[in-house]
Amino acid sequence: MVNKNRNSNENFSCVDEGKKEELTGVDLSYPCPDIRGRFGEFGGRFVPEILMPALEELEEAFKKIYLTPKFQEELAYHLRDFAGRPTPLYLAERLSEEFGCKVYLKREDLLHGGAHKLNNTIGQALLARSMGKTRLIAETGAGQHGFATAIVGAKFGFKTKIYMGLEDVKRQKHNVYRMRLLGAEVCPVYSGSKTLKDAINEALRDWITNLETTYYLIGSVVGPHPYPLIVREFQRVIGREIKEQILKKEGRFPSALFACIGGGSNAIGTFYDFIKDEEVELIGVEAGGKGLSTGLHSASLKAGTEGVLHGAYTLLLQDKYGQISHSHSVSAGLDYPGVGPEHTFLKQIHRLRVETATDDEALEAFKLVCKLEGIIPALEPSHAIAYARKIAEKFDQDDIIVITLSGSGAKDLDIVREYFDIEERV
Amino acid sequence: MTMVERIKQTFEALKEKNEAAFIPFITLGDPAPSFSVKIAKALIEGGADIIELGIPFSDPVADGPTIQASTTRALSQGMNTDKAFELAKKIRKIAGKTPLVFLTYYNIVLQRGVKNFFKDCSLSGVDGVIIADLPVEEAEPAFKAAKSKNINLIFIVAPSTSDRRLNIVLEKADGFLYVVSLYGTTGARKSLQEITKKTIKRITKRAKGTVPCCVGFGISKPEHVLEVVRAGADGVIVGSAIVDIISKYGELKNGVLEKVKLYAAEMKEATK
Numbered sequence: 001m002v003n004k005n006r007n008s009n010e011n012f013s014c015v016d017e018g019k020k021e022e023l024t025g026v027d028l029s030y031p032c033p034d035i036r037g038r039f040g041e042f043g044g045r046f047v048p049e050i051l052m053p054a055l056e057e058l059e060e061a062f063k064k065i066y067l068t069p070k071f072q073e074e075l076a077y078h079l080r081d082f083a084g085r086p087t088p089l090y091l092a093e094r095l096s097e098e099f100g101c102k103v104y105l106k107r108e109d110l111l112h113g114g115a116h117k118l119n120n121t122i123g124q125a126l127l128a129r130s131m132g133k134t135r136l137i138a139e140t141g142a143g144q145h146g147f148a149t150a151i152v153g154a155k156f157g158f159k160t161k162i163y164m165g166l167e168d169v170k171r172q173k174h175n176v177y178r179m180r181l182l183g184a185e186v187c188p189v190y191s192g193s194k195t196l197k198d199a200i201n202e203a204l205r206d207w208i209t210n211l212e213t214t215y216y217l218i219g220s221v222v223g224p225h226p227y228p229l230i231v232r233e234f235q236r237v238i239g240r241e242i243k244e245q246i247l248k249k250e251g252r253f254p255s256a257l258f259a260c261i262g263g264g265s266n267a268i269g270t271f272y273d274f275i276k277d278e279e280v281e282l283i284g285v286e287a288g289g290k291g292l293s294t295g296l297h298s299a300s301l302k303a304g305t306e307g308v309l310h311g312a313y314t315l316l317l318q319d320k321y322g323q324i325s326h327s328h329s330v331s332a333g334l335d336y337p338g339v340g341p342e343h344t345f346l347k348q349i350h351r352l353r354v355e356t357a358t359d360d361e362a363l364e365a366f367k368l369v370c371k372l373e374g375i376i377p378a379l380e381p382s383h384a385i386a387y388a389r390k391i392a393e394k395f396d397q398d399d400i401i402v403i404t405l406s407g408s409g410a411k412d413l414d415i416v417r418e419y420f421d422i423e424e425r426v
Numbered sequence: 427m428t429m430v431e432r433i434k435q436t437f438e439a440l441k442e443k444n445e446a447a448f449i450p451f452i453t454l455g456d457p458a459p460s461f462s463v464k465i466a467k468a469l470i471e472g473g474a475d476i477i478e479l480g481i482p483f484s485d486p487v488a489d490g491p492t493i494q495a496s497t498t499r500a501l502s503q504g505m506n507t508d509k510a511f512e513l514a515k516k517i518r519k520i521a522g523k524t525p526l527v528f529l530t531y532y533n534i535v536l537q538r539g540v541k542n543f544f545k546d547c548s549l550s551g552v553d554g555v556i557i558a559d560l561p562v563e564e565a566e567p568a569f570k571a572a573k574s575k576n577i578n579l580i581f582i583v584a585p586s587t588s589d590r591r592l593n594i595v596l597e598k599a600d601g602f603l604y605v606v607s608l609y610g611t612t613g614a615r616k617s618l619q620e621i622t623k624k625t626i627k628r629i630t631k632r633a634k635g636t637v638p639c640c641v642g643f644g645i646s647k648p649e650h651v652l653e654v655v656r657a658g659a660d661g662v663i664v665g666s667a668i669v670d671i672i673s674k675y676g677e678l679k680n681g682v683l684e685k686v687k688l689y690a691a692e693m694k695e696a697t698k
Contacts, residue, residue, distance in 0.1 A: 050584035
């Protein structure tokens with residue numbers, strides 16, 4: 001799969017040599033990331049000079065604290081007693097019947113806050129506290145990461161400011177209100193496409209201005225090194241639990257794992273601990289929007305070209321001059337014209353299979369899960385479910401598939417209602 | 427005269443006259459591509475020593491609201507990298523010995539191909555390139571391509587840059603050093619911050635005259651110029667204040683060229 005002869009110095013630079021295997025649980029030949037923050041050729045640190053020392057400070061702090069028993073214990077405590085981990089791996093029986101194979105749902109929708117995002121915000125809040133920062137800033141698309149940041153902001157006593165594109169403020173009103181209830185300031189962003197990418201720009205500008213006091217809590221495996229590494233490490237708990245749970249329940253690995261990919265944090269969290277288990281197919285599902293041929297989609301891995309956005313060299317939706325395109329998806333959480341550099345790398349080495357589901361397909365899958373399982377899924381993982389449904393016939397009845405249900409659909413009710421109203425009128 | 431010499435000789439000539447460089451910035455294509463050559467001419471007539479030409483990028487994270495808005499206007503007028511090079515050629519024709527420096531973001535350079543970008547700079551009479559999101563650690567490909575075409579790749583340092591990194595940057599520094607004078611994004615400010623003078627002193631001390639240090643971000647008035655020059659700066663970079671004039675007066679008929687020229691002259695005077 002990967003070059004096994006790679007110089008070990010290039011591996012997982014944030015961690016002491018002896019502890020690498022123990023920490024990553026992954027073959028050391030998986031070079032992720034190297035000392036320059038590169039996953040293969042992807043990733044890196046393309047930021048204004050003023051941020052470089054802050055990124056070095058962050059990397060240093062993470063390296064120093066992450067593996068200490070004290071930090072691990074504290075993280076485990078908050079994940080268990082506050083966030084509600086482990087989340088169930090649930091055998092969706094009626095969905096299994098519909099698909100013709102054994103379908104398990106990893107219930108991240110049951111995590112406090114209603115999505116997987118809290119795994120990362122708890123971890124990074126502990127890190128921020130150890131660095132002596134007093135203020136958190138974050139970007140948010142669907143509002144789930146903003147909400148999860150507001151939760152840790154309140155819980156750990158940070159001053160918290162959330163940047164959110166105006167379009168997303170409008171389409172995710174409930175989350176805006178929830179963040180404000182928890183004491184976070186929500187700042188609508190009026191520039192560019194007024195969605196997630198512009199919220200990241202604005203958060204970066206805030207950080208540049210307030211480096212001394214402020215911790216930038218990125219919500220996905222995007223951005224400059226060491227963020228893709230940090231966020232992955234805090235989301236890995238999803239896949240680690242899946243592995244334990246499925247072995248306990250079934251005594252064997254699934255045939256395939258499915259996760260939706262916007263920036264890619266729930267996907268990398270789901271996939272990472274299975275990278276070495278080559279018999280498990282890893283399938284990432286991007287937002288096909290209104291169809292790839294229309295140009296209205298968010299499928300950076302499937303349809304993007306290489307370039308630099310938000311500090312990382314990765315696949316992007318852009319024009320030939322390098323201007324970033326406006327992405328589209330019915331789900332705000334997938335509506336991003338870039339993708340985590342590690343996903344780009346995993347795709348390049350053919351370890352990750354990348355597929356898409358359209359807005360319509362995702363909404364159909366959304367309805368199906370509601371009706372068959374009594375679960376209202378978020379629109380983001382509805383994409384993963386939609387694609388799993390599409391290829392379900394290739395699985396045997398005994399085959400196991402696991403789909404990460406990264407969040408609850410409570411936040412999407414307005415969008416869904418509007419969508420089905422239109423459908424019914426037509 | 428080769429291009430490397432244009433920036434070098436500009437600073438040498440200024441040193442002889444005991445003046446600092448006045449370096450205005452404009453976004454190419456704002457408010458329209460046809461406008462940019464005229465503005466550049468007005469700036470040169472006003473006394474600009476070097477001109478910075480911004481190639482707009484859709485996601486300019488180092489820029490404050492003024493330049494962001496300017497970028498948006500330019501892009502909505504169909505500005506792109508091809509047109510930027512065409513405009514640079516035209517500006518070169520009227521610029522005489524005045525060096526031209528592109529300022530952009532790395533994705534713009536990448537998508538043209540790093541080598542191609544610098545080759546086209548050379549063909550268009552562009553003397554230097556500043557890339558706002560390319561720290562020295564990632565700059566090797568651009569540095570090599572620039573060198574091979576005798577273009578100055580101009581690096582940025584900031585108040586947060588440690589002495590260790592400053593030394594690395596100084597080793598690669600070419601043309602001049604762009605000293606970001608504060609913690610923040612681009613944009614005009616009422617007064618200079620304490621950190622600005624402190625940063626200038628620290629960086630000029632370490633540069634030891636090996637490369638001119640020009641200060642940007644937040645400089646908009648002649649008194650700012652006096653202060654930073656007194657602190658040891660070899661030049662001042664002024665962007666948002668000029669972009670403000672252009673956006674305020676917008677059209678040629680409102681005498682915007684006169685206003686730009688007058689402002690440039692006033693700022694240039696303060697460098698003397």
